[in-house]
Amino acid sequence: MVTEAEGGQIAIQGVSRTFGDGGAEVVALSRVELDVRPGEFVSLIGPSGCGKSTLLRLVAGLDRPTAGELRLDGEPIEGPHYSRGLVFQDPTLFPWKTIWSNVATGLEARGVLKERRGDVDKIIELVGLRDFERAYPHQLSGGMAQRAALARALVNHPKVLLLDEPLGALDAFTRMNLQDELLRIWQERGTTMIFVTHDIDEAVYLSDRVVIMTPRPARIKEIVTVDLPRPRVRNGAGFFEYRSRILESLQLVPETAQPEYIV
Template identity: 55%
Template sequence: MVEAVLSPAAGQGTAANTGALIDIHGVSHWFEVPTGVLQVLDNIDLQVRPGEFVALLGPSGCGKSTLLRLVAGLEPATTGRITQNGETIEKPDPSRIVVFQDPTLFPWRSVWDNVALGLQARGVLDAQRGRVDEALQRVGLTEFAKAYPHQLSGGMAQRVALARALVNDPQLLVLDEPLGKLDSLTRIAMQSELVNLWQRDGFSALLVTHDVEEALFLANRVIVLSDRRPARIAAELVVDLPYPRHRGDPRLAELRHEALRHLGLDATW
């Protein structure tokens, strides 16, 4: 198993850890395709400790998002076991919230009503309306509570998606390239906002990205997946830098080179 090795700087400034302990034991996964069976993951062993931010890095199509779906409980692994705080993950649960690349907001619902969706579905909205206001405040959208999705920028829409996740006080935030469709300047700003939310709330985070700089800027650890199917863990990089991080830090440049080497792209550096 790949164990989490936290540097003294990791999680610096975070809230008391309330995040989930995620254990992935010997997970392999296959899909049925017209030509037979396609294996996408091979014997993945990984642990995410409470309050840790882990990034899965690899090229498109290598199996990163599949692993996230298994952790989220959206489908079962073909073989192996995934647990949260010692209990087998068998189905989706409000303690694990997925934030996708597309905010998937309902256009006919206001920002407030979109954020309230999870509480409404669980039948607790009337008793916990204040949590919606609090979540909007945490992402800086209080003044846009009555706005509709078509009135928002891409970055604002993704902040609504984050608020919709945070209103449930998740133990684990599962992030499937949530900033992938944003322009570069908005993406940089949102990366900092995401770190701030994670530090303040203390949840565990598991991020999928194919952006090397994003993985290194956000995570305590970066897990590099192989670029050939079925995906295996090719390397683990401990990002031994405090927060807030500075993109020009020479250590980040070293780690970037190392990550690109494991991806077979270091000749471009």
């Protein structure tokens, strides 16, 4: 495995986030502790409202914690920075820019596009959008748009890539396809990945560790280390074991049910 990005260690220490002031306070996150190793692929999974997106926004620097601290390679996170790339469920491509210009945004915004135009071409090649460079976002399918969004986040060579249900709006085939692409890119670049999803299979297929979160109080319930060799087999016995374990942890299995029936 070639590690391009140096570092990329995320430390989340006693982080809480409360929304609303006065009477109706909503605790979105409560005393979250998590360490993500450089180059690790970590998934956050849990029912909606469990604060996984909030946690991701805190790491991105788009939001500040009410208590606690977040660090990237020991440096406190105080705002958004291009070393922490972000991809939403909605590709959020800039509709007025071609795919090439969309991907080039990060370099342009930082004023380094002139010297690094080649990087844009390389990334576009990497995500397989070579033939669509000059297309506008509305001309792309959902899967291709998400590839472009991924390329746009990668062009800055971020140490950490934050993905907020990036494949959630795609059909099953496109989705599995992009999961493999994501793994390929991850292995090629060694970027630390924090991946929010509500799809258990996806989490098991992709991650080194799966962080299970619960709502009310919104906190980390359990961290499952997925000790399966890659490439993983989606219908292997080990895969199902992890799947059941996570299901149980999320309390999506009735107490009386036998694991065999679930599989």
